[in-house]
Amino acid sequence: MPTMDIGTGTLWYEEFGSGDEVVLSSAMGFARGGYPEVLGDPPTGYRVFTIQARGFGRSTHPAAPPEIGWLDQWADDVCAFADRIGVDRFLYTGISHGGGIGWHIARRNPARLKALISVVGTPHDRAGGTGSSEGRRRFIAQRKDPAAVVANLEHMAGWTDDPARIESRRVRFAKQAEEAGLRPDDEAELNQGKPFPEATTDEELAEVYRGIRLPVLILAGMRDGVISPQSALRAAVNVRGAKAVLFEDEGHMVGEESAERLVREVRVFVDELNGVAEPPMRA
Template sequence: MSLMDIGNGELWYEEFGSGDEVVLSSAMGFAAGTYPELLAAPPTGYHVYTIQARGFGQSDHPASPPAIGWLDQWADDVCAFADRLGVDRFIYTGISHGGGIGWHIARRHPERLKALISVVGTPHDRAGGTQSSEGRRRFIEERHDRAKTVAMFEHMAGWTDDSARQEARARRFASSAEEAANRPDDEAQINQGKPFPEAQTDEELAEVYRGIRLPVLIFAALRDGVISPQSALRAAVNVRGAKAVLFEDEGHMMGEESPERLAREVRVFVDELNGVAEPPMRS
């Protein structure tokens, strides 16, 4: 774990692996041992950097929200981080709000991306306005009520009848609710809003997607309580050449709950980009 000086602030990051394929990911924080850290392990073996977003943890804490907006600022920060590494092009992957960061990189700095891999992170439906999701507003307002916070985590995760997963969630959500209640106010009140807030309607959002011209892999969880299946499909049918993988039995927490499933699909996608994928079976 280290701090990277990017010129107008410092970003806390961790480095995993040493492969030739450079993968960057940014978020408020990362759970140890899960996606995208897993991408550094065999058989993918990528060189992975996880970057704590400005405003959180040991990264720089601005005195006021960035004038350009949080998502654009975080997107620019990732590119500045890559500059310090001396990396011109990289694969970006992000989960949820981290996926939103990737979509903003794709719009602001497409030349920097070899590919975007979005995990339950396609921009929200435009229902309810464009500045913020209702879930994020409620989370900020009710974070000191442990029971309500746990209930929100359960809704985000989506239903499951797997008893082992239910038990693991109960433990994790109780711990996460305690962490949320104790988070410093300056962090807890950050509301990055929905990606691409200038798109007022779902059709305007589709038009933003049509302007993105780079390889995109979309992971969607059909039991997701945050990002709707329609959101994922909207991106998939409007980004030229996009690939979408839909998991019926996963929810918004799949980055923590099923990182191996994600890593397998990422390897196939990256091998295809690099022209080393195995040819399809023929009868």
């Protein structure tokens, strides 16, 4: 469980796989056995680094929020980490707020990205302002009430009628509610806000997307209680050449609940980038 000194702080990380494709991902934390860890498993076998974002866990905890904002700071931290491991260009993938980090890399340092893979992570609709998402505000306010935390997680995840998934969520969410109550205040109250806060309307957000010029894969769940289908489609129709896969039966927890399903789509996308995708079948 190593840490990396990036000059302005240290970042805790884990490494999986050993392939030629280098994938970086950053977030508050990562579920064991979830996406993007599975990207390192055969047959995909990418070389994956999961990086705990500044302000959380064993990474540096700054005394005050960064002047440039959390998302820009986290984006710069990922690029600094890439410098330390000697990687110029990389695939970046992130889930939810981790996807937001990737969108900020795409704006600040597009030359560093071979591609961006956003998983339930397209920037939020502009309704309610840009200071934070409703879900994050609610989670912070109610984090010491286990029943409220579970209810918030159920809302985020989106509805399901799959008995196995319902039971899995019951167990996971109870554990996460317990962990939320024990989290240090500086972590629990950290609120990064919505990506691209300078875009105050949905049309201004669409204009930001039009300025992004790199390969982007958008993976979204239509039952997501955090990132709306409209958010995913807004990115898909405004980022030139973007590819989007929209799962009707998935929600915001797709990274934990359907990691292999995501990995298959990523592998097809990367093979297409590399020119090695199998040609379509002909009738």
